[in-house]
Amino acid sequence: MTEPLSARPPATALRPSACPGLLRIVPALDGGICRIKLPGGVISASQALAVADAAERFAGGVIEATNRGNLQIRGIGADHDGLIRTLLNAGLGPRNPASDDVRNLMLSPAAGVDPQQLFDARPLAEQILLTLENHPRFHELSPKFALSLDAGEGLAMLEHPHDLWLSALNLGGETLLGFGLSGCPAKDFPVAAVPLSAGVELVVAVLELFLEHARPEQTRMRHLLEDLPVPVFLGQVSERLTTPLRTDRAITSWRRTPARVNAHIGFSPQKQSGLMCVGGVVPLGRLTPSTLRDAATLAVELGDGTLTMTPWQSLMLRNVRNERAALALDGLRAAGLLCEADKALSQMIACTGAAACGKGLADTKADALLLAAYLQERGVSPGVHVSGCDRSCAAAHTAPITLLAVSAGHYDLYFRHADQPGFGALRGRDLTIEAVGALLTADSRSNTDD
Template identity: 80%
Template sequence: MRPAKAGIIRRLQTPRSALPSPITSGDPLTEPLSARPPATPLRPSACPGLLRIVPALDGGICRIKLAGGVISADQAFAVADAAQRFAGGVIEATNRGNLQIRGIGADHDALIATLLDAGLGPKNPASDDVRNLMLSPTAGLDPQQLFDARPLAAQILHSLETHPRFHELSPKFALSLDAGEGLVMLEHPHDLWLSAMDVDGETLLGFGLAGCPANDPPLAAVTLDSGLDLVVAMLELFLEHARPEQTRMRHLLEDMPVTRFLELLSERLTTSLRTGKEITSWRRSPIRTNAHIGAYPQALSGLTCVGGVVPLGRLTPSMLRKAAVLSVELGDGALAMTPWQSLILRNVATARSADALDGLRAAGLLCDADQALSQMIACTGSAACGKGLADTKSDALQLAAYLQREGVSQMIHLSGCTRSCAAAHVAPVTLLAVSAGHYDLYFHHADRPGFGELRGRDLTIEAVGALLTTDSRSNTDD
């Protein structure tokens, strides 16, 4: 890709008047950015960013990382305009609550400038890749939360953007912050995860490495006011000990025992790590399945979140604009993108929630969990990816239509190759393409590696549909 030009970099250093994000900046940890040159990442990657447009069969890809997954209505209009003017009009909702534009033509600079003018870029060009912190789409509003995660998230994001060493992290290095919300992604693996826990009436932050709170107990915990210090110490420790080829926490832990990592971490912190049985035996409560679809109550009486699934993760500019208009008319003027490839209108008056759902449906979103397509995940596939062995999105539409006629709706992931780009964790059912229109069928099994238990080889979509329908009815009869 072409490096960003001087004019684009100047835009990043110029104050913007864009609408403020619900996540605001914290205090700087280091000297002003203007006092030092931009850092050069030591772990380069082919992952797209806002400033790094990478090629694909259908054109360039630009990934827009959203603080807390939130985008204002004005910013959503800017993304829709950029996709329509400079690309093929395809906007994707990612599985980490971000957006990306596909099919970008030759004018990379104009597209980037449009997004920067909307306030969607990083504070420093070197930090674009590392803004990987996942929150609940209902952070600060959720009736089950133990604390409002947004202030701490703002401090962590500010540190990721302004701490010069953190720009060396891989674009895939990811963090999550779970404040106990009832609507939060718990299953995606992260290099560092933080999860709120109540211990004898005190709210603590449990944490784990190279895993997720859905499957793993915390290694230790700290008080809430030590959360930022913990993250900074963890990341510095990783960068000091990981070799350049060790881009993820799991790579470092192959060489360094977790016990040793915790010993080194304790030496860096001014507070003690809590490691008692009440910490290490704690388990995160699961969330309600499909809570991101339809109406979801907020902590404040009379207000509701309303969500709809983006069909197969793809938005048109028109769909995004209509959702943004709804956010202004019925919500708080912003959209919360979710790791389930859906979007949520927040702060909707409960009395208007039916209107919001009708509006999202009219925009083309899926607002009912019994719609088979609302449970489908599919990667780009052979239509736009050189590694794809099948046209996964077209096949997903065919499979969804079949299952809808049979009254079956279940979580299914179609992957064009073994990389599993569309799903960050193993789905209950995975179809792995082996050739055009043909898939191996896997059912998730806790004791089986990879996608799980192989249940069928080289199946057509019709054969997959028949097998899933039979299995679903058999399970129901049980």
């Protein structure tokens, strides 16, 4: 049952943080920001309608899809309690109010229905989330401390870094849970593995040890590992488990199969016969209440009554019958979503920028629209991240191409490079959007990936 507003801790009891939550609305130039964390990215149609209504009633009508499969409401006015009460009454809050910050577990948006999955991640994910919510010590974790659970799906975000990542692997006919401490399965090897049955036990051991060892300023796993060698940490984890850690070379040299590119856009067949997922990109991560309502209606009429938000800032309908998939895609397109992977705008992300963020040096959303139109006219659709400052809020991993604002309408241009940290290799300084567009068009045949 959802906690009533009176049951949530007073504002002074919530950990100070710049990260918004459902119970902590943080200020920005355009008003308050409220972040709604969705288990596995899933929100029911009725809950989506409640979000749309709340965005209109208590804010300026701006809803954002985040890069971890959550939703945000921006431009919130003075009635914070009214907004929070509306969302809690819709069942969108945590079971334990003190746990709102730590419900950071990312799944594939196709968890449970993906043809390539090695197991259905949803039951294990629910156990992990319950543990995060009900283990009082875990409420001390930073709001940025994050976990991922990868069951081997073809539709999966594998590049986002996490403090603890879990990834299914099959060795000798047995499905194990490999894991890494800080990083991601796209780039890193597992440090060890456990049987699936030990998944929750492993999470508890890792998080308890992190909190026991980390100093207050060491808020992320990577900070702790600068002082504590991984083998030492693993030795202590092993002592807390009822099953041995596997650290043989078959584990530590395992590589995750790459995910399917652009599988979140358009049609994605499910493992269940006759059904598929249908998805569209939220343009620059911004949803209108009307779009969210239309998508919720489609979910009821053509899907399973739920929407799934993805780490690509897109939206999916699941369990759509094959013969109705085209109708669903047309409906998402009519609602304002981008349903073709070759559209320049569908490959572009941008932070809030100077229009609503005090740290932004340029109006990134407006500039991204200009750049997308320029590239679309020339048939070019690279993956582009437009960032108003070096915090890179819109992208949890390095994009193929990054524009870093240096002043209004001017950007430094970077191409991702495996051997260079940060945004990658600098390709141009202080460029206008037109200059960036010309350079990307001329370079469209070049390889901008790692």
